[in-house]
Amino acid sequence: MLLHKVSLTEMMSRIHEPGYSPETVLDPYLERYRQVEPHIHAFVPEDEAEGRLDSEKALLQRTYSGDERKPALFGIPVGIKDLLHVDGLPTRAGSQLSAELLAGAQGSLVAKLRALGAVIAGKTVTEEFAYNGPIATLNPHNTGHTPGGSSAGSAAAVAAGLCPLTVGTQTLRSVIAPASFCGVVGFKPSYGRVPLDGVLLFSPSFDTVGFFTQNLPDMEAAAALLVPDWEAPAAPMPRKPVLGIPKGVYMELMSAEVKGLFGAQITGLEQLGYEVRYVQMPWEDELIYGNAMLRFIEGELAREHEHRFTEHRAEYGLPVQEAILRGQQIPEEELEQYRTRQRELRQDLMELMEQEGIDLWVSPAQGGTAPKNEERNTGWAGMPAVWGFAGVPTVSLPAATLEGMPLGFQCIGRYGEDEELLAWARQLWPCLAGEQPLPVE
Incomplete structure (x- = not known):
């Protein structure tokens, strides 16, 4: 069974129970990962993934070894789209370019997740530079169908119950479409609400970090922790929305x-x-109906890749090459x-x-x-x-x-x-x- 219920808020509620440790969540996660990931390919393959997670568990245990109040996401696995830089993990953005060429500093969102005690489960699969290209990820509802793009891995990981929370990005449709196809909640905040530092950009005028959970209460909990200056209404809305x-x-x-x-x-x-x-x-x-938005994003894509593309054009997939060449012609x-x-x-x-x-x-x-x-x-x-x-x-x-x-x-x-x-x-x-x-x- 590739679908599995998983609740972020339930996990968060258990953190302060007696005897809770990172293994409480991570051991079942690893067992399910071994069973399910080979069938859906939500994550970028990683050498020694279990060893890295063991190191993260040990660090959390040392940091919170006494009676210190544990942070809100203590020990909870979170998947990160492979457009965001994560210390200790390469960024390849679904491409054949070297990780050294694409390397960058970890941004404030990932740093916030780690400060909250989250364990980075791994990098989730994306189409090449979030634009286009083949992906290995399959839809957990039916592996004969696409999970969407380009935050495919993030949506599929949540749908399969591997992680209760994952991070994606959206330019035109890359949070909303995978969420719809995989039967999960996908939230794209207002443009600029979540900082884009540490993100390998596609179209800076569009790009927005988004999130996936299995249900809406979990999304509200995630937003309250991760969206800057979040101020949820103190009481339920007083009427039905128009x-x-x-x-x-x-x-x-x-x-x-x-x-x-x-x-x-x-x-x-x-x-x-x-x-x-x-x-x-x-x-x-x-x-x-027209091509204005496509011209817009391709023009910005060309500018984002101007220096890399000149020297490494042959390493780009053909759809991205063609998009960049079109974008270069847009004034x-x-x-x-x-x-x-x-x-x-x-x-x-x-x-x-x-x-x-x-x-x-x-x-x-x-x-x-x-x-x-x-x-x-x-x-x-x-x-x-x-x-x-x-x-x-x-x-x-x-x-x-x-x-x-x-x-x-x-x-x-x-x-x-x-x-x-x-x-x-x-x-x-x-x-x-x-x-x-x-x-x-």
Whole structure:
């Protein structure tokens, strides 16, 4: 069985029990890793992984050998996408470039995890430089299907119950799509909310660190620890959120089956007293249907790799080579126009939400369920990308299945109001998770 329940909050609650030690969590983790990892390949292969974990356990034991109060994540394994630098582990970013060429300093997020007592379980698999390329990771729900990209390993590790928490990144869709495909919670904070130091960047105007857990309470606990200046509401939200659904081309970016399922979900929420408003959006159809966002990220990708690419072009995979060559032809003036439009759309969305009384935008997280591996498609940018362009916070909640494969329900909040996004989502969670079944025939 490749799926397994694992709860971050349950693990955290046991830390101060008598007799608790890092082995309490890590020994079962290693046993499950031996059983499951060969079937899903969520982690980058690592020589002497068990020896490294033994060293981390021993260090934790020495550091907290007395009666010192143990930190919040003491001994809990956390997977880190192989775009983030981790002291003691190489960064390869899914590429054939040498780890020495890509080496960099560990950033503040990983340092925070370690200060909280987390054990770095390993580096999780990513597509090459988070852009494109073959990946070994398979979907734990059905290994004949993709887990998504590019935070594939992070989502699959959580779905399989290897780790209760993993770190990913998103440029266009790389948190929301894998979360949807793997049936886990994926949270992409507001752009800039989590520092990007220690991250090998793809497109600095988009790139955002995100997180994966199996359920929403676990995500709220992780966010409170890891998102700077987190201030969760002191009490439950006093009313039901008003839900906004974009009019126009955006809601055509999905299969007929997904559209029918989402319509049934919305009908059910309305029957539970949720108000839904259909709103004309402040973006142009060509922003979604055209290639502007792709040109934007490829232009920035080319600039991020300018010095490496000149000397090491042959070591890059063909899709990344071609993207960088296209990006080199895009003038800086065009990129600056995109950046200006980003800031404008962010402001336009905030004003529109105020005018229309919208608390949350909602949509399917993806236009379909996980494609089969032979289709060589790791997801669709349509549903999450425009929100990433605007930099607003989004979360994918496991909400349904189609033909046995998961499909996420995406909630989108106001820029900078990540705490409110998760608090509103907490109200929807019981309905979507089946604890309060939607009254849909």
